[in-house]
Amino acid sequence: MTSGNSSLNVPTFPEASQLLGQDTWRAFKDRVELNVEVRGLKGYLDGSIPKPTSAMYIYTAQTSSLPDSQFPSPSEWTQRERMVASIIYLNCTDPIGIGIERANTSSKTWTYLLKKYESRDEQRIHIADTTLREHKFNPDTTSMEDHEKKMRNLLRSLHNLGGTCNDHQFRLIVIASMPDTWKDYILNVPGIFSSEAFTYLHRLYLDKVGRTNGGEDDYVKKQVAALFAKHLATQAASSSTPTPKRERPICTNPPCPTKVGHTIDRCWAKGGGAEGKAPKSWKDKYSMKASAIDSTSPIDVYVGATYSPKNTDGSLMPF
Template sequence: MSTTTITKATPWSLFRIEQLNEMNWVPRKRHVTAIFRERTLLKIVEGTTPKPVATDLDNPTADEKKQRERWEELDGKAQIQIELTLSNSQMVHIAGAKTAAEMWTQLKQVKERGGKLGILLLCRRLYRTIADDATDIAEHVTELGRIQEELVILGGLISDEDFLLLIISSLPESWDNFTSAYLGASSNAPTISSHEFISLILEENHRRLEKTGDGSAAMYGQAKEGDRGGRSDRVECYNCHKKGHIAVNCWSKGGGKEGKGPRRAKKKERANKAEDAENDFVETAYAAKINSSSLYSWLVDSGTTSHICNDCTVFIELRAANVPVEGVGNAPLQALGHGTVLLDCEVSGKVTTHRLLDVLFAPICAHNLVSIIRLDEAGLEAKFSHGKVQFVRRTDGRVMAMGNKTGRLYPLAARARK
């Protein structure tokens, strides 16, 4: 029986990092780049040290042969390092690459959605990340930092002062007294960096949690009724572009509460529209079990012919496209792209992952929508009974997804992977 000795020369020795999957490119890129630097392979991977070419291709000198062999040895080590840190599902992204530089370039092309669209999607995500009194503040500021790092990778720079103000504006009202002390009373410019401020936030959050004895939001006070973001006065509606509410609560045309404002005496009945909510409290309470905000829940919809998602961060791959969307609201929406989303659906305590293909990205859509028509084409039958919906596979009768009726909506017991 043979044995393998792991030495310092072994590419994976001394380092233990998570393999690349659909969701961890940014931290993994930093980790692997550090390994390349430690092993003096970074120039090989970045392509700045090209393969040596002999002056006379038919008759290379001994020194030229030695240089080529040395380069091939380093390139081989770099390829091994890349391959061993990829999960099985990610190996397809380096198919056809013959050098480490080609592998690295292909990975970056897939994982770093470049161009203005990629920057736009991350900016939307950054400005939509708002905490309320039930939010884990430590996770919240970490997520903001992660998004900023992704923006830097794509070339979308944001100044430290702007990022600091964005962090402050994303915190709930219960933090106002704390944040105002660090804004600087004599001028409009903050007096500390964003990194220093994040450190202070984490320290204060730890102190508050210790004071309460747990992570509950009781000491901070509950958010006002109807205020899902914690700081509704700072939130801009992506439907009417007014502040004080989000699109799901918007009374204007195309909003989730279209026709339900105080100026309208008559409520409009809209069948087969997922944004027709009967009761704010019930809808919010159920959505909190899914993802803390109805904006990110997945609702069953019979009016649209495509799956629709309003959150760019859940796409495992996204292609830019201008696609008109009909069947949602009274006016057509415009999708900015389409791609693939992994949806984890819970049935009887077990989670099944579904790969939704050709999902439209429509950031101003009030909800994420699962198209009954698309699921029917995929061999699933929708069964509505006793306030529940089940999607049953026709071939064997297995329930693949389900949800409970909430008001006039049918949210799935599902969560998109990020």
């Protein structure tokens, strides 16, 4: 005897539809019910197909029963029931943390989940509804695309908690979330659905952002042009004005062999302000000249030239 014609492939839900908690319960529930129904196994999920016993199942079927049969064989029932239990258990992110026991029947597990997540929490619903209605769009920090995603996620959270908000109400909430500076543009938003409202708001956002960016670009271009013109004017003025010639200082110390380039305060020669501080190279170069200058003062030269004996041609006679 065959064990039935139900598929043994357990579906894996997308991550966003796997049961993680209250936020994903609605998506998880819809997928479980659809996958069970398409396989004809809903009676195992709600417990309407009881497990057959020996007293109930008194004959051996020659062919396998249909998946939705109320009188499956014990082996068929076990296989189909485990299929439904696997769909639930394997699509829970943390079944142990949620409180699901692997050995429980699918109907018992499903009843537990319905009781856990279907009970309305009025306080949480109120918080989710308030969060949705108070969320505002800031075009300076958020794009319209991100705002739409945020609003739809908040709506989904409200629905997952059991709250109600139809599309007409959501459309009005979306329009009210626009900034006050857009008030004149959203007085008559076309359409009756939230998708149509978002289409209009997307166009409005792109139009306003485009204008803003265009104005900023023009302003930046004007600033750059002004700075560049100022730079060119400054450069032209500096090139046309002759640089004044710098006068080099002259040393007034008589014994100094190098008069140009310093003053007497910084002179290394005898009588200068920096006497004795000259480097060795300077001393080696100018020592002979300095000694000659030091041996005969200007007064001695003058006196000798005046009173020394002279030849007939006027030259000084040697001593």
